[in-house]
Amino acid sequence: MPVPPAGFAVRRIGPADAGALVALAATDNLFDEDPGTAPSGTITPDGARHFLADPSVRFWLAEAGGQTVGFLHCCIQRRRTPGPWAELLLMEMGTHAEWRRRGIGRALIAEMEAWMRRNGVAEVWVPANTYAVGFYRKCGFAKDEGEILVKELH
Template sequence: MTSFTVRRLGPDDSAALERLAQDETDFTDEPPSPPLTPDAARAYLSDPGVWHWHAEDAGGNPVGFLMAYVHRRRHGEPLDVMFEEIGVRESWRRRGVGRALVDALHAQMRTQGIGSVWVAADSDGARAFYEACGYELDELQGVILSRSGNDGAS
């Protein structure tokens, strides 16, 4: 089996984000996104509330990624984590990359003393993966709704 390493990206890793944006379809089956500008990428990767990991092959090429946000809460535990997104290059799926990325997230949570994390599953396959990683369906949460701030409505 081909080996890979997992590392958390830092402020000087804007090129890694750019490669990910260019190859996004291979990771997420979605159209490519425009990459952040170098300044925006540095700000994103410097933000302590943004956690972004890459799994990389021996040549340093991304084969998977995971990003999450640390949230401050108004009650209960002071912090939780929103597990925002995970993607694994199609040719690397079912080889432990996704699980290794989730393990890195959970290790960071332990290091920071954060006990809870939540994620929205957008497909049966995603839900099965998260359940295999120890997540449970929260029956109280329904669907996620969104709104663009640019639609002119109040």
């Protein structure tokens, strides 16, 4: 196991950082609950640029010693009803398996919340996997009424 870096920094990435997203895709299994699974698959630099240029996408990386050690991806959802203009859907986040429990996940959530405060967004939703529920609770998330359902077309 590598010696962990002394510190890490979180930054929001955009289209100019497509290379970081391409690199992440090659090893994103290491950010999953089970790092033994396969990575999500190759993405092209153009595909990564288009994704990061999408106005509904917000993406933060945590980096240490030139390596990605965590990421958070959320999506801006416009609201139909009065009140804040939008809410966030936290689509995906992960901390590298060897760097968990060092405050990286909490720091990513803090950056997302700082963006929310600056932009008048008051609510964030996450379809959490069971493994991560304790983490989200520590970060102030609470269970909502109802269930999240999914349907996959074949």
